[in-house]
Amino acid sequence: MTQGIYRVISNRPIAPSVYKAELAGDTSGLTAPGQFINIKIEGLYLRRPISIYDYDEGKITVIYKTVGAGTEKLAKAAPGDKFDILAGLGNGFDISKPTQKPLLIGGGVGIPPLYKLCRELLQKGKRVSVVLGFNKKEEIFCEKEFSSLGAAVTVATVDGSYGIKGFVTDAMRNIDYDFFYTCGPLAMYKAIENTAVTSGQFSFEERMGCGFGACMGCSCKTKYGSKRICKDGPVLDREEIIW
Amino acid sequence: MVDTRVTLSGIELANPVIPASGAFGFGYEFAELYDINILGSISFKGTTKEPRFGNPTPRIAEASAGLLNSVGLQNPGVNKVISEELPKLKKCFNKPVLANVSGFSVEDYAYTCEKLDTEDCIGWFEINISCPNVHGGGLAFGTDPKNAAAVTRAVKKVTNKPVYIKLSPNVTDITEIAKACEAAGADGLSLINTLLGMRIDLKTKKPVLTNKTGGFSGPAVKPVALRMVYDVYEAVKIPIIGMGGISTAEDVIEMMLAGARATEVGAANLIEPFACKNIIENLPAVMEKYNIKSLNEIIGGAHNG
Numbered sequence: 001m002t003q004g005i006y007r008v009i010s011n012r013p014i015a016p017s018v019y020k021a022e023l024a025g026d027t028s029g030l031t032a033p034g035q036f037i038n039i040k041i042e043g044l045y046l047r048r049p050i051s052i053y054d055y056d057e058g059k060i061t062v063i064y065k066t067v068g069a070g071t072e073k074l075a076k077a078a079p080g081d082k083f084d085i086l087a088g089l090g091n092g093f094d095i096s097k098p099t100q101k102p103l104l105i106g107g108g109v110g111i112p113p114l115y116k117l118c119r120e121l122l123q124k125g126k127r128v129s130v131v132l133g134f135n136k137k138e139e140i141f142c143e144k145e146f147s148s149l150g151a152a153v154t155v156a157t158v159d160g161s162y163g164i165k166g167f168v169t170d171a172m173r174n175i176d177y178d179f180f181y182t183c184g185p186l187a188m189y190k191a192i193e194n195t196a197v198t199s200g201q202f203s204f205e206e207r208m209g210c211g212f213g214a215c216m217g218c219s220c221k222t223k224y225g226s227k228r229i230c231k232d233g234p235v236l237d238r239e240e241i242i243w
Numbered sequence: 244m245v246d247t248r249v250t251l252s253g254i255e256l257a258n259p260v261i262p263a264s265g266a267f268g269f270g271y272e273f274a275e276l277y278d279i280n281i282l283g284s285i286s287f288k289g290t291t292k293e294p295r296f297g298n299p300t301p302r303i304a305e306a307s308a309g310l311l312n313s314v315g316l317q318n319p320g321v322n323k324v325i326s327e328e329l330p331k332l333k334k335c336f337n338k339p340v341l342a343n344v345s346g347f348s349v350e351d352y353a354y355t356c357e358k359l360d361t362e363d364c365i366g367w368f369e370i371n372i373s374c375p376n377v378h379g380g381g382l383a384f385g386t387d388p389k390n391a392a393a394v395t396r397a398v399k400k401v402t403n404k405p406v407y408i409k410l411s412p413n414v415t416d417i418t419e420i421a422k423a424c425e426a427a428g429a430d431g432l433s434l435i436n437t438l439l440g441m442r443i444d445l446k447t448k449k450p451v452l453t454n455k456t457g458g459f460s461g462p463a464v465k466p467v468a469l470r471m472v473y474d475v476y477e478a479v480k481i482p483i484i485g486m487g488g489i490s491t492a493e494d495v496i497e498m499m500l501a502g503a504r505a506t507e508v509g510a511a512n513l514i515e516p517f518a519c520k521n522i523i524e525n526l527p528a529v530m531e532k533y534n535i536k537s538l539n540e541i542i543g544g545a546h547n548g
């Protein structure tokens with residue numbers, strides 16, 4: 001983990017209530033895709049955790065949805081504004097899993113952390129399939145970003161206004177995969193748990209006090225004892241999760 | 244050169260800055276960030292007889308200039324604290340620590356303290372009789388002078404180390420509990436623990452915390468903590484460790500003027516992982532600014548006579 005002051009390079013809407021922000025600052029603490037940052041927002045006491053969508057030397061990109069006071073303030077940030085950020089939090093996805101045909105399943109604002117993962121898996125020469133789930137066509141984001149990386153992308157919308165009609169699990173049925181990585185809402189996880197035929201990794205969310213393992217605010221029970229979502233997670237193996 | 248040293252029951256601390264129990268784990272998370280040997284001491288995570296997962300999540304909530312927590316004393320139990328956590332703590336911290344202990348009966352407290360008593364790294368016991376987050380325990384001891392005295396006596400029987408009793412602010416008259424602990428043999432007092440509070444989510448129209456209520460701490464509680472330390476200082480002769488909302492070197496000095504001999508920093512560590520380091524580094528300059536040569540001289544300085 002590192003702490004630093006980050007400068008906003010850009011911050012703009014990419015879908016209704018969904019924003020993409022590029023932040024310039026120290027990236028030396030980042031070790032894996034699927035890690036998150038914890039961002040201090042003026043006027044609020046607790047930092048707000050946001051997954052890292054992508055990073056390169058000196059630049060972090062995040063995608064977030066405005067759902068309350070903190071994310072609404074963040075949406076108003078302009079280029080040049082500065083934020084105090086803890087970066088490189090959490091374990092992230094394990095890209096050394098024995099897989100040749102990984103499937104990435106994202107639901108809504110759970111999609112962002114899969115992007116850097118997708119990039120790294122493709123770099124390792126894997127054949128990556130991606131399923132993105134949304135409620136309706138207007139909410140779709142990042143489809144092009146994933147396909148231009150070279151992944152085979154399928155979109156599912158609940159109302160059928162774009163792509164496959166239904167849930168991500170309806171789209172998964174026709175895809176050949178040997179491992180999956182997923183990030184999204186709990187209801188989607190339960191459906192995946194009932195549908196998926198291989199091992200996989202799930203990324204979890206929990207209310208956080210610190211984000212770096214100090215307060216025990218974010219603990220969850222697993223088959224191997226209690227784990228802190230912020231430090232021992234947010235990514236857990238399918239085999240250890242208690243549903 | 245200013246002198247930041249203070250003494251707690253015969254043990255000297257390089258400075259009065261101690262991370263508070265529950266906000267610093269067993270130290271090693273922070274040792275990855277800075278050399279924690281600069282700290283005066285550490286109060287480690289509340290330890291109980293049996294392992295505890297604590298309350299269901301969400302157990303953290305935003306509050307004005309602070310936070311609510313209903314963690315509920317998650318800890319691996321005294322045996323694992325001794326076999327796994329303390330060895331890790333000792334690897335990164337070489338000074339005496341405060342053993343923060345909780346229980347659900349007088350016997351629990353005595354059992355846990357007796358087990359921990361043989362650990363050399365423990366300089367003091369800090370007996371938490373004030374956790375607002377466990378039903379049928381903790382707080383029940385901290386809100387009744389007779390129970391508080393009973394826990395104090397039971398712990399004093401099993402250890403020769405100095406025993407500090409951690410008091411709850413959730414009482415009508417904190418000096419009454421403080422005096423009962425002093426009369427029962429307490430070597431010192433720690434205050435305050437968190438204030439019982441609640442947040443309600445406007446979308447769901449239900450309490451944010453699954454436990455419904457949680458302990459409120461952070462900068463917002465500092466005036467309450469100062470007032471309580473001030474009152475207790477007038478009521479007892481034993482030393483006080485003051486806490487509640489401390490985030491800066493100025494806050495440390497203010498708390499000492501109210502009557503604290505040392506101070507603890509809780510919530511601030513969670514928001515600002517380098518909080519204690521920053522406080523310690525800023526202390527000398529702030530002391531100079533206010534013409535303070537030695538912290539020892541300002542303890543209780545706000546009182547008349």
Ligand SMILES: Cc1cc2nc3c(=O)[nH]c(=O)nc-3n(C[C@H](O)[C@H](O)[C@H](O)COP(=O)(O)OP(=O)(O)OC[C@H]3O[C@@H](n4cnc5c(N)ncnc54)[C@H](O)[C@@H]3O)c2cc1C
Pocket residue numbers: 036046047048049050051052063064065066067068069070071072109112113204205206207208234304305
């Ligand atoms: C590891 C992790 C990664 C995340 N990644 C993303 C991301 O990439 N994009 C994105 O849009 N959102 C993400 N979230 C959710 C995001 O943290 C919340 O939406 C945000 O904190 C809401 O803050 P607010 O002030 O706008 O809302 P408020 O409702 O005012 O928040 C109040 C409190 O609840 C917490 N909170 C609210 N919703 C959540 C939630 N879903 N999960 C955890 N805590 C919550 C806040 O942090 C804050 O402490 C992530 C959460 C976690 C734990």
Ligand SMILES: Cc1cc2nc3c(=O)[nH]c(=O)nc-3n(C[C@H](O)[C@H](O)[C@H](O)COP(=O)(O)O)c2cc1C
Pocket residue numbers: 209215217263264265266288289290312314316343371374409435436437459460461462464486487488489507508509510511
């Ligand atoms: C997340 C969290 C966990 C805590 N756990 C304990 C505990 O286990 N034992 C204890 O005596 N106090 C515990 N406390 C209380 C603190 O030690 C301290 O008394 C209180 O938070 C006031 O200080 P602050 O305003 O600096 O946070 C906890 C506080 C927080 C925020």
Ligand code: FES
Pocket residue numbers: 207208209210211212213214215216217218219228229230231
């Ligand atoms: S949020 Fe503090 S331990 Fe995870």
